[in-house]
Amino acid sequence: MAQNSQVLPGKEATLFRHLVQNYETKQYKKGLKAAEQILRKHPNHGDTQAMKALILSNLGKSDEAFELCKLALKNAMKSHVCWHVYGLLYRQQKNYEEAIKAYRFALRLDPDSQQIQRDLALLQVQMRDYAGYVQSRRQMLQAKPGFRQNWTALAIGLHLSGDLAGAEDVLQKYEESMKHTPSRSDMEHAEAVLYKNSIIAEAGDVQRALEHLDGIYKTALDRTAVMEMKADYLLRLDRRAEAEKMYTKLLKRNPEHRAHYAGLEKALDLDRSTKEDQEKLGQAYHSWAEQSDRIDAARRIPLDFKEGDAFRQHADKYLRRMIKKGIPSTFANLKQLYSDSAKKETIRELVEGYLEEEPQANGGAEQSKPDGQTNGSTKAQIKPPKLDPVTTWQLGVNYFLAQHYDYHLSRDLTKAEKYIEKTISINPAKSDYTYHLTRARILKHRGSISEASQAMNEAREMDLKDRYINTKCAKYQLRNDQNTDAVNTMGLFTRKEAVGGPLGDLLDMQCVWYITEDGESYLRQGKLSLALKRFKAVYDIFETWQEDQFDFHTFSLRKGMVRAYIDMVRWEDRLQEHPFFTRAALSAIRIYLLLHDNPELAKGGGSANGESAEGAAERKKAAKKAKREAEKAEAEKKAKAAAKSQPSKGGEEAETKKEDQDPQGLEAFKLAAEKPLDEAMKYLQPLLELSPKNADAQVAGFEVYIRRKKYLPALRCLLATRALAPEHPKLKEQDDRLKSALDNVSEPLPDKVKQVIDETYLSKLGSKTSAGEGRSDT
Known part of the structure; x- marks a missing residue:
């Protein structure tokens, strides 16, 4: 100015x-x-x-x-x-x-x-x-x-x-x-030099990138990044011996980094598919594992490539070690192997064979730590007292089998329930919720959503200070459509002074998982206005994340974090392919399609199931109560602000969060009903652009386009669904609807559109009617 x-x-x-x-x-x-x-x-x-x-x-x-x-x-x-x-x-x-x-x-x-x-x-x-x-x-x-x-x-x-x-x-x-x-401490210069190096490599001139990197190797501040870049360049230039040395140095810095092990395997020029190389790889990993008893990756990775008797022996050794230590995540470490049915069966046989065994008496001090914590761990001092080796072993075996039979690739819920109940019965630490959490998960998979929610709440009550189990409990309550209970559960860890109560704070904190689950719950109950309000909130959060990058355009330059900035820009370009956006978008599109097909829904208070006079009265009563609570929270917040002795300089301009004037989403629902297909397109376009391999997104695209009478995009979505999921249950129905629509178009289609549809679709169906000829009576 x-x-x-x-x-x-x-x-x-x-x-x-x-x-x-x-x-x-x-x-x-x-x-x-x-x-x-x-x-x-x-x-x-x-x-x-x-x-x-x-x-x-x-x-x-x-x-x-x-x-x-x-x-x-x-x-x-x-x-x-x-x-x-x-x-x-x-x-x-x-x-x-x-x-x-x-x-x-x-x-x-x-x-x-x-x-x-x-x-x-x-x-x-x-x-x-x-x-x-x-x-x-x-x-x-x-x-x-x-x-x-x-x-x-x-x-x-x-x-x-x-x-x-x-x-x-x-x-x-x-x-x-x-x-x-x-100076050597000049962060901005050090980052700019590494950025220049990454540009040279991205251009494909790896040799020159390596030479440039060697020139700045000693002065670079980000040592790990420089070492990783050099190892990668050496490997790409087929200088395997030097790459092996570099990956070895990296593994000494972080022996749990799997990408470094993968790079080392390539540097050693060993092929996992050949038996001879499998033995060499096994020896290499064994040497790494022997360097420290705390290293897990070097012990776990060989299970990915070993087969037959070699796999059985190594799996036996690995399982015994983990179960003796009492590490609850043992199954989580191994479930990736279950895609191989032979390995899955081997693991089952081994663990079921442990049921009658007892551990060696000389199991060592580590056997007494259920969480595998070291002596210096603060967490180990908080966790339950030390267990004897026999109890630790029995807990580990039964808990592993409970998870094994609960997993979708080896599911037998009757056995899963038997083993989890046995685990809980022998668990001396009655305040440990871990096993009760798994019990709730098994009930959920059985379809007993109500019992699962109750079991998860019992697990939560075992440790009221644990945010994780509190969050899991709220999720299960939402799956059981206990929306009020869920928000109260989340409210135990939200800010008490937040406008709008716990839900207002969850919206402020952009808690996407909760908002999505809440919306899906309301959709199951037929409360379309509230469901759409939640999905719109998720959409707005992703828009906010898109907008938030604005400040980083200057901030990253000012701080010199150029490589991180480039990663951020590229990540933002694909932000809306996130699974939570996909879930919210598909559900929102479903509601908009319902509104288009039945505009009367907008007059029914946003309920797909109809609503009695008594129900409407209850809804209005709940809305008034929510408004009173929001006003009370706002008044308390203002009172606290006024109680401060002296406001800060910029305090007079601070923006006060306003209460939600439409807590039930009714007004927004009525507005959405005016042009539902236009609103649906806001969600559909990023889905089709960023998640083209999602069959459900293509199905939703067909539903929107066929109603908009955009037959070519509808056909594109139909063909994409057929390629991605030939057995999709909606495919046959949509195929028939498109053919019927093309046979009965009210106006002739443009020549180019008609030609494409005829060549790519109708000619292959042997349709008697060519696309776009229109009805005989028009």
């Missing part, structure tokens, strides 16, 4: 500078006061009006801010301040396209403004307009070539746009222009 297009007298000009400072320091009330003083004498001063609009927007008065900013533009059309503020207002509304237009106009009026240029660049990278971002960053670099961040940012833009050679060249030129050698 450098200069004003309308010149103010000295006193008002000083006030305007204070106004800008007040905005930047978030002292909004002082800023408004200063703006009012200026506007009393100069009511048409556009820049002051624009700054006042910006403050109003930050106070939550968006409509008033836009009106005032438009008035400011009318009074000062050629003011870069007004256009800049106009762009900022649009950015706050997440209307990035309009914001970019406003910034560009502001730059025409003030081409030298670094602040406008920076804001424009941030929006361009947020929108993934890499060409525009490179152009903006190049201009910023030309304006301030002595500022390292400008060089790095340009390199990032070129890298993300695919110009790897250009990105490396920019970083190289900056290094050549440096007048002083950076």
Whole structure:
């Protein structure tokens, strides 16, 4: 906000500078006061009006801010301040396209403004307009070539746009222009050099990347990353002996890192599929395991490639060791092997053979630690007292078999129940919930959801201070449609002063798993408005995560964490392929389809099962109660804030979280019913784009497109489902519906669409009617 297009007298000009400072320091009330003083004498001063609009927007008065900013533009059309503020207002509304237009106009009026240029660049990278971002960053670099961040940012833009050679060249030129050698503690320089190395490797020039890495090897601050990069380069260059040494060094630093073992296997040029190499690998892993009794990975990994008698012997040794130590995660470590039926059967035979055995008397001190904790572990002091070897052995064997028979690849729930009950009966530590948790899981798999929920709650009551079991209990309660009980259970670990109670805090904390499970529970109960409200909350959380990257565009550059920033940008690009987004999106689409097929649902209070007068009265009563509780929580929060002796400087501008005016989601549900298919598309598009191999997403896509009469996309989804899941239960039904729809289109299809459908679909079905000819009576 450098200069004003309308010149103010000295006193008002000083006030305007204070106004800008007040905005930047978030002292909004002082800023408004200063703006009012200026506007009393100069009511048409556009820049002051624009700054006042910006403050109003930050106070939550968006409509008033836009009106005032438009008035400011009318009074000062050629003011870069007004256009800049106009762009900022649009950015706050997440209307990035309009914001970019406003910034560009502001730059025409003030081409030298670094602040406008920076804001424009941030929006361009947020929108993934890499060409525009490179152009903006190049201009910023030309304006301030002595500022390292400008060089790095340009390199990032070129890298993300695919110009790897250009990105490396920019970083190289900056290094050549440096007048002083950076200190060894210069984190920004160390990260930039490693970033340059990763660009060289990504371009495919591995030899040059290795040579460059050797040059910076001793001065690099991230030792582990440098060693991993060097080991990878050596392996890719087929310099196996050197790669073996490097992976050996890495394993000495972290002997539990499986990726390093995989790299070592490649460096040794050993093939897991040949018997001779299996023996050599077994010897190598044995030597690693002998280095410390605490190493698990070197003992566990050979089970992945050993077969037959060799597997039986090694599995026997491994199982005995783990069971003697009393490690509850033994089954979790081995269940990956169950995809091989022979190995699964071998493990079962071994463990069932242990039932009649007792451990050796000289089991050692470690046998008395149920959790496998070391003597120095704080957790071991909190856990139950030491167990004798016999009890430890019996617990381990029975608990393993309970999990074995509960697992979906070896499921026999009758046996699973027998073994878990035996485990619980011999467990001397009655306060240990681990075995009761597994008992609840077995009941869930049996289909006894209510009993499973009750059993999990009993497990929770054994340790009221444990957040994990508290969370599991809430999940089981939601699966049993005990929504009130679940939120109360979660409330034991939420902030008491949160607006909206425990649910409000879970929403604030973006607890996606709970919100998704809660929504699915309401959907099962036919409470569509509440279900849709929860799924919309999940959608909004992912939107927030998308928006949250905005601050990192500058933060990562300022801190010099460039490689982590690149990873973050690429992760954000695929954010919505997350399983929780998929679950919420598919459920939301299902509700929108119900609304489209039966618009009367919107008039029934959001219930798919109908609702009696008594039920409606109960619902209204619950809504009023929730509103009263929210108001009470808000009043308590305000009282606590008022009780503070002196608020902080920016405290007056702190935004207070408002109560939920639509706790049952009824108003939003009615709005969604106006254009349900348009709303469904918001969820469907990221699903089809980022999760194209999800058959359920393709089925949902067909349902939406067939209702929109978009027959070509519907056909694409149908063919994708057929390729992904030929036995999908909805496939035959959708096939018939599409054929029927094509045989009875009300209007002829476009020629190109008709041709594609005929060639890819109808011709293979032998349909008598060609696509798009329409009905005979039209």
